[in-house]
Amino acid sequence: MNRLEAELLGRKLKNPIIPASGTFGFGYEFSEYYDINILGSIALKGTTLMPRYGNPLPRIAECPAGMINAIGLQNPGAEQVISTELTKLKKVYNEPVIINIGGHSFNDYIETSKMFNDVDSIWAVELNISCPNVTGGGMAFGTDPKTIKKLTECVKKVLKKPLIVKLSPNVTCIQDMAIAAEEGGADCISLINTLVGMRIDLKTRKPIISVKSGGYSGPGVFPVAIRMIYETSRCVKIPVIGMGGITNAREVLEAMYAGASAVMIGTQNLVDPFACKKIIEDLPMVLDEFSIENISSVIRRNANA
Amino acid sequence: MKNVFLVVEQNIQLTHDFYKLVLRGDCAGNMAGMFVNIKLDGFSLRRPFGIADSDDHTITLLYKVVGGATKYMTSLMAGAIIDVLTCLGNGFDLNQGRKPLLIGGGTGIAPLYKLAKQLNEKKPDIILGFRSARDVCLTDEFSQFGKLHITTDDGSLGIKGTVVSYLISKKLDYDYYYACGPIVMLQALTKLTQNGEVSLEARFGCGFGACMGCSIKTVTGYKRVCKEGPVFSAGEVIFSE
Ligand SMILES: Cc1cc2nc3c(=O)[nH]c(=O)nc-3n(C[C@H](O)[C@H](O)[C@H](O)COP(=O)(O)OP(=O)(O)OC[C@H]3O[C@@H](n4cnc5c(N)ncnc54)[C@H](O)[C@@H]3O)c2cc1C
Ligand SMILES: Cc1cc2nc3c(=O)[nH]c(=O)nc-3n(C[C@H](O)[C@H](O)[C@H](O)COP(=O)(O)O)c2cc1C
Ligand code: FES
Numbered sequence: 001m002n003r004l005e006a007e008l009l010g011r012k013l014k015n016p017i018i019p020a021s022g023t024f025g026f027g028y029e030f031s032e033y034y035d036i037n038i039l040g041s042i043a044l045k046g047t048t049l050m051p052r053y054g055n056p057l058p059r060i061a062e063c064p065a066g067m068i069n070a071i072g073l074q075n076p077g078a079e080q081v082i083s084t085e086l087t088k089l090k091k092v093y094n095e096p097v098i099i100n101i102g103g104h105s106f107n108d109y110i111e112t113s114k115m116f117n118d119v120d121s122i123w124a125v126e127l128n129i130s131c132p133n134v135t136g137g138g139m140a141f142g143t144d145p146k147t148i149k150k151l152t153e154c155v156k157k158v159l160k161k162p163l164i165v166k167l168s169p170n171v172t173c174i175q176d177m178a179i180a181a182e183e184g185g186a187d188c189i190s191l192i193n194t195l196v197g198m199r200i201d202l203k204t205r206k207p208i209i210s211v212k213s214g215g216y217s218g219p220g221v222f223p224v225a226i227r228m229i230y231e232t233s234r235c236v237k238i239p240v241i242g243m244g245g246i247t248n249a250r251e252v253l254e255a256m257y258a259g260a261s262a263v264m265i266g267t268q269n270l271v272d273p274f275a276c277k278k279i280i281e282d283l284p285m286v287l288d289e290f291s292i293e294n295i296s297s298v299i300r301r302n303a304n305a
Numbered sequence: 306m307k308n309v310f311l312v313v314e315q316n317i318q319l320t321h322d323f324y325k326l327v328l329r330g331d332c333a334g335n336m337a338g339m340f341v342n343i344k345l346d347g348f349s350l351r352r353p354f355g356i357a358d359s360d361d362h363t364i365t366l367l368y369k370v371v372g373g374a375t376k377y378m379t380s381l382m383a384g385a386i387i388d389v390l391t392c393l394g395n396g397f398d399l400n401q402g403r404k405p406l407l408i409g410g411g412t413g414i415a416p417l418y419k420l421a422k423q424l425n426e427k428k429p430d431i432i433l434g435f436r437s438a439r440d441v442c443l444t445d446e447f448s449q450f451g452k453l454h455i456t457t458d459d460g461s462l463g464i465k466g467t468v469v470s471y472l473i474s475k476k477l478d479y480d481y482y483y484a485c486g487p488i489v490m491l492q493a494l495t496k497l498t499q500n501g502e503v504s505l506e507a508r509f510g511c512g513f514g515a516c517m518g519c520s521i522k523t524v525t526g527y528k529r530v531c532k533e534g535p536v537f538s539a540g541e542v543i544f545s546e
Binding site: 029054066212273 | 306310316344348349350351381390507508509511513515516517518519520521527538545
């Protein structure tokens, strides 16, 4: 009996540990370091309809407890992800994975999502709604409940796979966003994406990041993530995937007590390429420490508990 | 890439702000031009450093104190154990050229040390550029491997000027160059001549290809400094203005 087995959206996972989008590439390169088949699942690098180079360098700024990134969704575009990246991944990973989709208009998200309908190696779509809505004035999709609901509805209408809506923490009331996604028909919520942050270079007196601000992630955001996982998992019925600053097995347990059905590990993969492997190996010990038989017993069953 | 724990064997000051750190442990497979990425207590991200020298059991780094982590490194005592990712990136192509030229500016001299040692038989010319006399170091060591030319920005030692201005003024006999240094130096150099390879730096998130934090434009598409680089052929890199 596998004590770590978890269930997400009707799918059995070996464990609830999933590398977060943007911190694990398209997965296959990590198979040079360890057998990635031990992972619960994988969330792939944010993919857009057309190829994108992303932002100029510098794209990275270190912070006392994490980092700021402004990659700008660099990716080869959906077509090439399907033809090249997924083919490479399939050779080293036996299960289907989660595709993460970014966009700058409703049409971007809809068209990109459709492209993955018939791709066997994808079992779920995660919508990154932290991107600016170019046609809607540049404000992020994920900061307005009406937009979230409408976008979720539109994608859900064309998508044949489970839909995960990934929420941005850069809002006043995260519950409103979670409820909007649920009302729009989302099957699951994941959170948190990065917090908008900035660092200034003391020598140049200017922002380090080329586009000035970027997304803050890593251990410093963990308490914010826990609070948001807690609040959202208690106001929607759909499952919540928790992430934000998780670095070890005890923090995985904390996120699950907060209400996460599974967790994603982001920045820690960049600091320690073996992070997910270590967490998976450490989890049984942590379960023992708190006399938990199976991790599935930790998962919340309903919104009111 | 390998994740190893290495023991500090030596940490010595070479100039007012330049240090040599010798690490011992499983160090096999580190070629000239590759780099290591080291985890230091109290710093969120790892710090990348070029391999200045290595054999199966040791790695030598040459580092300049520029900020928090490099300051902290000066306090590392013999016996300290550090978490290091080794064998990162792609090194220099040693099989190019009959008469190589090595060009290093500032901390860019670090990866050229091992390279010079390996190209010893081809008797390379080596131009090292420094800001000022007080920054100049390792001249005896480099002289063993080839003909050394020193430049300083203020002319306080060697020839006044930059490595590129020196290269323009002198007619050196070479058919292939290897260069590492500040981006302005590499940009000026590649404008002048593209018959060689350059080692680049970028602010890294991971240093092993996972985050796309270090992608640059090249004539053959986007490449990661940490994974496809840090060494690129000189004509390949598209420097942004
Ligand atoms: C491939 C590669 C090889 C390198 N080899 C050497 C070497 O052999 N000797 C040497 O002295 N230095 C080398 N550097 C630069 C060295 O990594 C930085 O000087 C160091 O990370 C600074 O850390 P800090 O905390 O002292 O400075 P801070 O400025 O406080 O660092 C803050 C952040 O900026 C990053 N950063 C700052 N300066 C640089 C830089 N020039 N390049 C990349 N990232 C930077 C740091 O990694 C850190 O994430 C190399 C960099 C790269 C990318
Ligand atoms: C370098 C980097 C790239 C990222 N790219 C994406 C992305 O393409 N799509 C997305 O939805 N989230 C992206 N994220 C956000 C992470 O998936 C995650 O939500 C966030 O970093 C918080 O988790 P962490 O603190 O464990 O990193 C990225 C994060 C980082 C650090
Ligand atoms: S630093 Fe992460 S890909 Fe190069």
